[in-house]
Amino acid sequence: MLRHALEEQGHTVVEAVDQPSAVQQLQQARPAVVLTDLKLPDGDGFGVLRAAKELDPELPVVVMTAYGSIQDAVTAMKEGAMDFLAKPVDPDHLLLLVERAIAQRRMAIDNVLLKQELAERRGAPRIVGEDPKLRQVSQQLHRAAGTDTTVLLEGESGTGKELFARALHALSSRNDGPFVAINCAAIPETLLETELFGHEKGAFTGAAARKPGRFELAHRGTLFLDEIGDLPLPLQAKILRALEEKRFERVGGTQSLHVDVRIVAATNRGLKAAVAARQFREDLFFRLSVFPIDIPPLRERPGDIATLARHFMDKFSRDMNKKVHFAPAALEELQTYPWPGNVRELQNCIERAVILCDGDTIQPRHLSLTFKVGPGAVAAPVSPWDQIDLSGTLLEATRRVTSEVERRKVEQAMQGAAGNRQRAAEALQISYKALTSKLREFGISEV
Ligand SMILES: Nc1ncnc2c1ncn2[C@@H]1O[C@H](COP(=O)(O)OP(=O)(O)OP(=O)(O)O)[C@@H](O)[C@H]1O
Ligand SMILES: [Mg+2]
Structure with a gap:
């Protein structure tokens, strides 16, 4: 009778006679809604309910109980049943419940998809590199x-x-x-x-x-x-x-x-x-x-250069529908280049190379790096002086530089002394008090 009522509404019905065959059908047929009696010839409706929830926690399960066994229905609801029907089942009530269960399931799926999309959008951006x-x-x-x-x-x-x-x-x-x-x-x-x-x-x-x-x-x-x-x-x-x-x-x-x-x-x-x-x-x-x-800076973590280069190459070749790879010489050139513009420069360089590359191999000439490296050319060494801000008056510039040197030296001494202030002070040949005040001045926390 139930099958008839449901099929008349356009639903497809898969029947099972007891718990083991229900569990088997659950896995094979992947139903949208499960309707189960609590009393079965082998096993019971609770077993079906548990199997359904294990398969898919969002799968709606409606249980049918004999008139008067309300306690069982309550237990089933506690275990995750969506609703219950008292026997004899009223077909209209049944159809209503099934429609509601299907709508609820659709919402649950939409919800999961939306959440996934949101998480991807606001998700943690990928930080590439393993140096x-x-x-x-x-x-x-x-x-x-x-x-x-x-x-x-x-x-x-x-x-x-x-x-x-x-x-x-x-x-x-x-x-x-x-x-x-x-x-x-x-x-x-x-x-x-x-x-x-x-x-x-x-x-x-x-x-x-x-x-x-x-x-x-x-x-x-x-x-x-x-x-x-x-x-x-x-x-x-x-x-x-x-x-x-x-x-x-x-x-x-x-x-x-x-x-x-x-x-x-x-x-x-x-x-x-x-x-x-x-x-x-x-x-x-x-x-x-x-x-x-x-x-x-990128030049201080050379282990990341090839990884990032491959990452950007994959990205841009996918965007441009090309299939390319690096010639060993190109990789070597990337590896030895000083990258003053760091990851952004590397990213731009690879994008340009993928555009310029006419075959399937990125050659050194596609990289057009500003500081040419390779035979006959010398890699421009990065001078520390390029990093130093010489603006302002003589006093200002000197103060800036000396303060930076002091900070680094103090940091190094603290690390060398494994955080022991007394030993760090001895290594620096300054008093314990002077060291403490410098640590405070530079905001260096304990190592
Ligand atoms: N480890 C990394 N993995 C993947 N992409 C990276 C990584 N580091 C940087 N990038 C990419 O390099 C580009 C430059 O990074 P970002 O804009 O965060 O640098 P920035 O330090 O803010 O630069 P600026 O000082 O010029 O503003 C971005 O496109 C960023 O996605
Ligand atoms: Mg920035």
Whole structure:
């Protein structure tokens, strides 16, 4: 009778006579809905229910019980049945339940798909590379992701600071919230404050409506302050207050707003040096560098070059519908090139090579690297002087450099002494007290 009623509505019915054959049919027929009596000749409906849930937790199961055994129905519901029908079964009621079960299942599947899509979209971006130095950075990133502290990403241009900032957000418990980025170097100083903090209606000529700032937009999420070293001094003070008090006012507003944001800042130049040159507030520097992560330049993690090159080659050849591979000579040239523009330069180089490559092999000539390497040419060594910021007065430039040297030396001594301050102080031939004050000055935490 049940089969008849269901087939009349266009459903396909697969029958099973007892628990073992039901379990077998479940696996073979993969039904959309399971309808089972609780009493069966071999096994029982609970066994069918469990098998169905094991196969697919979203599979709706409707149980049928004899009139009066309501207790069994309750137990079945507790074990995950979607609903129950009292016997004798009313066909209309049955059809209603089956329709509802199918709709519910469709929703559950849509939900899973949507969640997957969302996770992919806002999922952790892939960080490619296996050089021990990069792995160390990844470990730090994971550790930072588990906390809510401010993170400072330091690294040369193109090393992946933004990528790491996004990964940090995706790995953190705030990943349901927004990731909001602002590039402090790209926005004119006059607009930066309203971009960061928003403004009230009528705050200035042209402020026709209230506009929220990035701090507000990032509520419950992560705010990425890119190129923080370029933040003008007056705004540094305002950011500091927003960080310390977690509150701020919109431009032209008097009401103090509270936000819950995690700050990730990035800089490609020595912030410490900018502090020494009095271009960056020391208090803000300390506030930001609670958890500093230093992303080493590509030339210092040669293990990543070939991996990244292959990764980008796969990506671009897929995009361009080509099938190419590297000639050994090309790989070798990539390996010895100093990559002043780091991963971004490598990525651009491979994209160009895949475009230029006419056959299936990328040759050195397709790479068109600026510093030619190979026979007859000498690789241009990267001079440390190219990295040094000589701007400002003589005093400023010297201070910047000496302070950087001091920091590195102190760090090295602390590492050499496995974190033992007394021994590090002896190695440096300075007093214990002087060392302690330097550690504090440079924000070096225990090794
Ligand atoms: N480890 C990596 N794996 C995959 N892609 C990477 C990696 N590192 C960097 N990239 C890619 O290289 C490019 C440059 O990275 P990103 O923009 O994060 O660098 P950046 O440090 O912010 O540079 P800049 O200082 O110039 O702003 C991006 O396209 C990024 O996806
Ligand atoms: Mg960047």
